[in-house]
Amino acid sequence: MAKIRKFKCSKCSRRFSMPAHLGRHMNTIHASTRRKLVGKKATKRARKRVVRPAVRARAARGPATRATGAVREIRAYRQTLVARRAELDSRVNAIDGALAALEAVSRPAAGRAARAPRRAGLRKGSLKHFIERVLSTGKGPRAVKDTTAAVMRAGFKTKNKTLAKSVGIALSQMPNVVRVSRGLFRLR
Numbered sequence: 001m002a003k004i005r006k007f008k009c010s011k012c013s014r015r016f017s018m019p020a021h022l023g024r025h026m027n028t029i030h031a032s033t034r035r036k037l038v039g040k041k042a043t044k045r046a047r048k049r050v051v052r053p054a055v056r057a058r059a060a061r062g063p064a065t066r067a068t069g070a071v072r073e074i075r076a077y078r079q080t081l082v083a084r085r086a087e088l089d090s091r092v093n094a095i096d097g098a099l100a101a102l103e104a105v106s107r108p109a110a111g112r113a114a115r116a117p118r119r120a121g122l123r124k125g126s127l128k129h130f131i132e133r134v135l136s137t138g139k140g141p142r143a144v145k146d147t148t149a150a151v152m153r154a155g156f157k158t159k160n161k162t163l164a165k166s167v168g169i170a171l172s173q174m175p176n177v178v179r180v181s182r183g184l185f186r187l188r
Helices: 019-030 044-050 053-060 063-106 127-137 144-153 163-173
Strands: 177-181 184-187
Touching: 127 144, 127 163, 127 177, 127 184, 144 163, 163 177
Parallel strands: none
Antiparallel strands: 177 184
């Protein structure tokens, strides 16, 4: 079965079955782009031919001319950054105005009571709350196993089959608990 060759070269009569093959043909045979023959298979002569004219002209200039050209380029880049900064400042001001308007709308009315801010700390009835209660009543550091048993005796309700593992993880996450040694924890 013959391959369908529907991609035809515009410079010669060859046809290709894939656009990538046509592109490779154009780059290697007809030099349609500046990147022609820069790969491993390119000869030294072909590489010299590919060098861009701007690079050649820059190399021909003296060091003083190159320095002033660099200064000119840096100044132009600075101008684009300054213009971009002005645009970004206007965008930030627009967002600030929109936020102020949204905050004014979202504030509670004078007649309604404002919602009380949530108190930092442990949620009552949580595992960490029970652990803190147990450690505060104990004498010295406790093992994870003992802490788990004391939490269950204190009335913590759970169906967790690996509660000791959960207690160990909670103990390591609590900021007011210090690890004394392996498996032993106490309050600060």
